[in-house]
Amino acid sequence: MNLTLKIWRQAGPKSKGEMVTYPVSGISEDMSFLEMLDVLNEQLNARGEEPIAFDSDCREGICGMCGLMISGKAHGPEVTTTCQLHMRSFSDGDEITIEPWRADAFPVIKDLVVDRSSFDRIIQAGGFISANTGAAPEAHSVPVPKPKADRSFMAAACIGCGACVAACPNASGMLFLGAKITHLGELPQGQPERDARVVNMLTQHDDEGFGGCTNIGECSSACPKEIPLDVINQLNKDLRHALAHGE
Amino acid sequence: MTDLHTDPVATAAPEATIAPEAPEAPEAPATDAPGAPDTLVHGLYREGEPIVDTKAPRGPIAERWNTRKFEASLVNPANRRKLTVIIVGTGLAGGAAAATLGEAGYNVKSFCYQDSPRRAHSIAAQGGINAAKNYKEDGDSTFRLFYDTVKGGDYRSRESNVYRLAEVSANIIDQCVAQGVPFAREYGGLLDNRSFGGVQVSRTFYARGQTGQQLLIGAYQALERQVAAGTVEMFTRHEMLEVVIVDGKARGIIARDLVTGEIETHLADAVVLASGGYGNVFFLSTNAMGSNVTATWRAHRKGAHFANPCYTQIHPTCIPVAGEHQSKLTLMSESLRNDGRIWVPKNAADCEKDPREIPEEDRDYYLERIYPSFGNLVPRDIASRQAKNVCDEGRGVGPKVGDFRRGVYLDFTDALKRMSAEAVAEKYGNLLDMYQRITGENPYEVPMRIYPAVHYTMGGLWVDYDLQSSIPGLFVTGEANFSDHGANRLGASALMQGLADGYFVLPNTIRDYLAKGPFPKLEESNEAVVEARASVDARVQKLLSINGDRSVDSFHKELGNIMWEYCGMERSEEGLLKAIDLIRGLRDEFWRNVKVLGAADTLNQSLEKAGRVADFLELGELMCIDALHRRESCGGHFRAESQTEDGEALRHDDEYAYVAAWEWGGQDGAPTLHKEDLVYEFVEMKQRSYK
Ligand SMILES: Cc1cc2nc3c(=O)[nH]c(=O)nc-3n(C[C@H](O)[C@H](O)[C@H](O)COP(=O)(O)OP(=O)(O)OC[C@H]3O[C@@H](n4cnc5c(N)ncnc54)[C@H](O)[C@@H]3O)c2cc1C
Ligand code: SF4
Ligand code: FES
Numbered sequence: 001m002n003l004t005l006k007i008w009r010q011a012g013p014k015s016k017g018e019m020v021t022y023p024v025s026g027i028s029e030d031m032s033f034l035e036m037l038d039v040l041n042e043q044l045n046a047r048g049e050e051p052i053a054f055d056s057d058c059r060e061g062i063c064g065m066c067g068l069m070i071s072g073k074a075h076g077p078e079v080t081t082t083c084q085l086h087m088r089s090f091s092d093g094d095e096i097t098i099e100p101w102r103a104d105a106f107p108v109i110k111d112l113v114v115d116r117s118s119f120d121r122i123i124q125a126g127g128f129i130s131a132n133t134g135a136a137p138e139a140h141s142v143p144v145p146k147p148k149a150d151r152s153f154m155a156a157a158c159i160g161c162g163a164c165v166a167a168c169p170n171a172s173g174m175l176f177l178g179a180k181i182t183h184l185g186e187l188p189q190g191q192p193e194r195d196a197r198v199v200n201m202l203t204q205h206d207d208e209g210f211g212g213c214t215n216i217g218e219c220s221s222a223c224p225k226e227i228p229l230d231v232i233n234q235l236n237k238d239l240r241h242a243l244a245h246g247e
Numbered sequence: 248m249t250d251l252h253t254d255p256v257a258t259a260a261p262e263a264t265i266a267p268e269a270p271e272a273p274e275a276p277a278t279d280a281p282g283a284p285d286t287l288v289h290g291l292y293r294e295g296e297p298i299v300d301t302k303a304p305r306g307p308i309a310e311r312w313n314t315r316k317f318e319a320s321l322v323n324p325a326n327r328r329k330l331t332v333i334i335v336g337t338g339l340a341g342g343a344a345a346a347t348l349g350e351a352g353y354n355v356k357s358f359c360y361q362d363s364p365r366r367a368h369s370i371a372a373q374g375g376i377n378a379a380k381n382y383k384e385d386g387d388s389t390f391r392l393f394y395d396t397v398k399g400g401d402y403r404s405r406e407s408n409v410y411r412l413a414e415v416s417a418n419i420i421d422q423c424v425a426q427g428v429p430f431a432r433e434y435g436g437l438l439d440n441r442s443f444g445g446v447q448v449s450r451t452f453y454a455r456g457q458t459g460q461q462l463l464i465g466a467y468q469a470l471e472r473q474v475a476a477g478t479v480e481m482f483t484r485h486e487m488l489e490v491v492i493v494d495g496k497a498r499g500i501i502a503r504d505l506v507t508g509e510i511e512t513h514l515a516d517a518v519v520l521a522s523g524g525y526g527n528v529f530f531l532s533t534n535a536m537g538s539n540v541t542a543t544w545r546a547h548r549k550g551a552h553f554a555n556p557c558y559t560q561i562h563p564t565c566i567p568v569a570g571e572h573q574s575k576l577t578l579m580s581e582s583l584r585n586d587g588r589i590w591v592p593k594n595a596a597d598c599e600k601d602p603r604e605i606p607e608e609d610r611d612y613y614l615e616r617i618y619p620s621f622g623n624l625v626p627r628d629i630a631s632r633q634a635k636n637v638c639d640e641g642r643g644v645g646p647k648v649g650d651f652r653r654g655v656y657l658d659f660t661d662a663l664k665r666m667s668a669e670a671v672a673e674k675y676g677n678l679l680d681m682y683q684r685i686t687g688e689n690p691y692e693v694p695m696r697i698y699p700a701v702h703y704t705m706g707g708l709w710v711d712y713d714l715q716s717s718i719p720g721l722f723v724t725g726e727a728n729f730s731d732h733g734a735n736r737l738g739a740s741a742l743m744q745g746l747a748d749g750y751f752v753l754p755n756t757i758r759d760y761l762a763k764g765p766f767p768k769l770e771e772s773n774e775a776v777v778e779a780r781a782s783v784d785a786r787v788q789k790l791l792s793i794n795g796d797r798s799v800d801s802f803h804k805e806l807g808n809i810m811w812e813y814c815g816m817e818r819s820e821e822g823l824l825k826a827i828d829l830i831r832g833l834r835d836e837f838w839r840n841v842k843v844l845g846a847a848d849t850l851n852q853s854l855e856k857a858g859r860v861a862d863f864l865e866l867g868e869l870m871c872i873d874a875l876h877r878r879e880s881c882g883g884h885f886r887a888e889s890q891t892e893d894g895e896a897l898r899h900d901d902e903y904a905y906v907a908a909w910e911w912g913g914q915d916g917a918p919t920l921h922k923e924d925l926v927y928e929f930v931e932m933k934q935r936s937y938k
Binding site for chain 2: 030031032034039051056058061064086117119124125127137139143144149156190
């Protein structure tokens with residue numbers, strides 16, 4: 001396959017960026033999208049041009065490190081992560097634009113690499129169950145009904161990639177936040193801190209500069225782990241309860 | 248003798264990088280007896296004094312850990328705040344330790360190279376975690392888990408360590424459940440278990456195919472809670488490039504801020520390395536792109552012994568290489584072997600055919616043929632080696648990569664007939680979908696293709712029972728140490744070890760060391776600190792200034808090919824000697840001809856890779872030397888010269904029942920081998936047999 005790539009290049013956090021066009025040839029459909037970029041980077045290196053910076057680590061769709069806006073879609077045309085997208089989803093002659101996640105809360109560091117530490121700070125604000133090591137009761141002392149355990153697991157599958165934010169016209173982080181609220185809130189162990197959790201995490205979310213949710217649903221359609229929109233309903237419900245309880 | 252280590256930074260600034268002599272720790276005599284004739288074995292290494300683990304208590308095995316916990320000194324809570332511990336790595340081993348030490352009130356500095364601690368490669372583990380809970384009442388016990396792990400490790404691990412691992416395994420599950428880890432449950436609300444990796448009891452806890460992810464998120468959240476509490480300071484996108492040793496003790500690290508490029512000095516009372524495995528020395532492996540040996544290798548160069556570096560686990564069920572562009576390999580859970588049948592065509596002429604058109608009588612179900620009682624469920628090392636054998640015979644399937652087909656069929660046709668497509672999808676759906684996404688082939692219609700891939704490294708820095716390396720104050724946990732899996736790791740036991748080390752073992756043993764602190768305050772102007780930092784600076788500048796013709800990746804790929812070919816599933820003296828030569832040549836060329844563009848003071852991914860590959864080029868040689876000296880087949884180590892008449896692995900307990908701990912030999916020197924004898928008091932050593 002021969003392709004035309006238009007890629008965002010930006011030298012550093014404060015530099016002005018621009019789209020640069022790179023033709024690539026000899027791409028096989030068995031390559032992953034990132035392997036296609038590896039090929040381009042080898043060519044750039046050989047010509048003495050600095051390779052394009054992009055993030056990836058596990059390359060098997062689980063660490064959440066990769067993430068590109070591919071022709072306007074977060075993680076590209078399939079429901080998967082950028083690293084699991086393969087070139088057979090494209091055709092010979094295609095023009096593909098490649099940009100970083102765009103959101104105030106995810107500033108660009110270089111080229112396609114962004115800073116997502118705002119997600120970690122949201123977790124610091126309350127995305128945990130306080131259980132010091134050694135203080136845990138025997139695991140079977142608290143049974144968890146299977147439907148609740150399954151829903152908790154479904155929400156816990158979030159990989160923290162940030163595609164939901166990138167896809168949202170408001171750059172809201174509510175799907176990510178709702179997923180954590182649901183993961184911990186469905187479990188008996190998560191109850192004691194439930195009210196404080198939602199209030200503190202939401203405050204942090206807003207302070208980081210993420211936008212509000214207006215129920216558009218782009219987040220959930222872009223999510224590689226198919227986190228459903230109803231985790232945001234759960235978030236709102238938990239918030240109402242917390243406020244009613246005087247948190 | 249040829250120049251052993253051609254890192255020219257050292258030639259340029261010898262003072263800066265030559266490793267000091269290993270500290271004179273009582274458990275690790277560092278040098279030969281004075282006056283002993285200095286003979287090099289194979290012209291490559293010398294034999295040194297044996298070492299012993301002085302920390303393991305004696306007595307009944309079930310009481311040793313309690314004894315050690317009791318004997319280890321305590322640190323007064325008021326003093327803990329004054330003690331700083333650096334932890335490199337935020338996987339299960341590092342993340343759990345940072346959270347736990349933070350909760351205890353120590354001052355912790357935690358480092359990872361990713362943009363968030365949640366992305367450590369523990370996240371990728373699929374299958375599950377073992378624990379001796381005996382929830383199924385099927386005869387499991389601490390002793391049985393201990394026994395299975397020692398046997399699985401082919402009698403090359405320490406009894407005391409493995410028993411402790413089995414003992415704390417049950418606490419891990421309690422801890423994780425309390426944190427909100429959503430393990431699979433039964434309808435009654437209790438935890439579900441499955442049997443894994445060929446053992447006969449169901450002791451594996453799991454969270455669908457994402458167990459590692461869920462365990463790591465538990466540890467990550469506990470860690471972030473401590474960041475919020477102010478006990479842990481988190482340094483993401485930081486790579487440790489050197490360890491700081493002052494007066495023979497580990498007192499800090501030199502790290503590069505990967506965003507600004509700044510070289511930073513971090514000082515502490517103790518340093519913990521939880522930096523994961525080094526499988527990426529093979530270039531292609533199931534490890535993450537950034538997985539590296541740098542943290543442990545730098546420590547090795549400063550005196551920490553490296554134990555059993557050649558012990559590598561090669562996993563039989565990975566998706567085969569598709570072409571030259573391949574950047575990593577993807578594992579598929581070996582649970583697929585429960586229902587899939589493995590075969591290749593009997594005749595090489597059929598290898599290009601559509602497998603569905605090859606009649607039953609022309610198929611060779613080789614595992615079922617050679618091992619009638621275990622069939623497709625033989626252990627990992629055997630399944631991997633036999634796949635290699637049939638491909639080497641020219642009966643491999645799938646596309647040619649180079650001039651060779653590397654793949655065997657994993658066929659679900661019978662299972663689909665027996666169980667219905669829905670039942671297969673229910674059990675294996677996510678794996679089959681992943682296969683389809685990567686290969687573009689539908690496994691419900693065409694047999695899948697699999698091939699072995701490097702997956703885990705049992706070797707690592709040598710540690711004593713306290714998880715302390717041969718450098719006082721330097722502790723090593725998780726996959727980065729060598730301690731618990733012997734020559735072969737059982738499925739679902741690495742997650743167990745990571746969390747055992749992180750939550751329960753290290754926090755109890757490190758206090759014995761920290762009780763001697765706080766150690767004298769260090770200034771950044773201290774000579775050893777300045778020197779460590781200068782060596783890192785010099786290396787960065789050197790890498791950027793070579794400006795040769797070849798990319799870092801091209802060197803990495805070439806090294807990977809050498810390692811895979813000669814130090815992979817089967818090793819021989821001839822092959823290993825050849826590999827050592829090739830690696831030396833490649834390393835030499837690397838330092839003359841690598842091309843790293845960009846600057847030092849910005850995000851520079853080529854520079855990051857270059858530093859990692861430079862260390863792999865040194866490690867690769869030591870792995871080959873270790874493989875060469877171990878003239879036996881054991882666990883994941885198959886030596887062509889040591890097999891039974893029918894081609895099975897042959898161990899030599901009389902000669903090799905020891906841990907091989909290697910001491911760095913200096914820039915132009917040869918490494919020294921120290922042997923730690925393995926004594927079996929509670930388990931009888933037996934040859935494995937699966938026929
Ligand atoms: C695909 C796959 C599937 C697996 N499945 C299973 C399974 O089902 N069951 C099982 O028990 N085991 C499994 N394993 C093995 C197991 O996952 C690992 O052995 C284990 O998770 C390693 O944990 P760790 O904490 O030691 O290291 P890792 O999780 O690898 O963490 C390493 C950490 O060190 C940091 N780091 C590394 N180098 C540096 C440096 N120089 N500077 C700063 N930071 C650094 C990284 O950022 C990271 O935070 C699997 C492994 C793989 C690859
Ligand atoms: S909710 Fe989905 S899109 Fe958003 S961070 Fe999690 S996995 Fe990524
Ligand atoms: S690189 Fe890990 S999810 Fe893509």
